[in-house]
Amino acid sequence: MPPRRPPPTDAELVAGILASRCLVEAPSHLLARADAMWRPRDAAARPRLASLLKRLHARLASDSGLLPPLVPGLRSAQAGPRQLVFSADGVDIDLRVVADGEPGRAWLHGQVFADGEGGAVWIRGEAGSHSAAIDGFGEFRLGPLEAGDYQLGVERDDWVVELPGLALPAGRAQAADDGDR
Numbered sequence: 001m002p003p004r005r006p007p008p009t010d011a012e013l014v015a016g017i018l019a020s021r022c023l024v025e026a027p028s029h030l031l032a033r034a035d036a037m038w039r040p041r042d043a044a045a046r047p048r049l050a051s052l053l054k055r056l057h058a059r060l061a062s063d064s065g066l067l068p069p070l071v072p073g074l075r076s077a078q079a080g081p082r083q084l085v086f087s088a089d090g091v092d093i094d095l096r097v098v099a100d101g102e103p104g105r106a107w108l109h110g111q112v113f114a115d116g117e118g119g120a121v122w123i124r125g126e127a128g129s130h131s132a133a134i135d136g137f138g139e140f141r142l143g144p145l146e147a148g149d150y151q152l153g154v155e156r157d158d159w160v161v162e163l164p165g166l167a168l169p170a171g172r173a174q175a176a177d178d179g180d181r
Contacts, residue, residue, distance in 0.1 A: 107143030
């Protein structure tokens with residue numbers, strides 16, 4: 001008969017139990033995949049879940065292109081860029097349509113007035129699409145844009161504002177003064 005071993009101590013029992021709970025190392029490709037799932041993504045690369053974003057529809061509050069003609073007897077007036085102001089639930093968007101220098105082309109200069117910073121603005125139309133980041137002052141520039149009908153939108157982390165259709169005429173846009181360029 002083999003010699004009898006003394007019973008294990010409490011420390012030996014605990015060490016044995018802990019050793020039995022040890023898991024086998026997972027394959028490295030699975031570890032890398034799991035790590036990538038939990039790594040935070042930057043705002044530009046994050047996929048947008050449209051159902052989770054608050055979707056706002058802006059209304060036109062002001063359009064300088066709709067002003068009445070000059071007063072009779074007034075010979076001329078210096079016309080500036082067309083200015084449009086849109087509003088939607090605490091978000092105001094100021095747009096200026098500025099001439100590019102070539103007939104039928106223009107730039108959109110704008111500013112978003114809302115809580116928070118950053119975001120992006122996009123414009124889509126028959127002539128193409130453009131997008132731009134919104135800087136720390138809420139400002140952005142899009143273009144050059146060809147004449148045509150466009151859909152414009154502004155996005156932040158938790159909301160999207162869609163503006164009514166914007167028509168850029170084929171005629172020459174108004175020239176901007178040096179401060180608007």
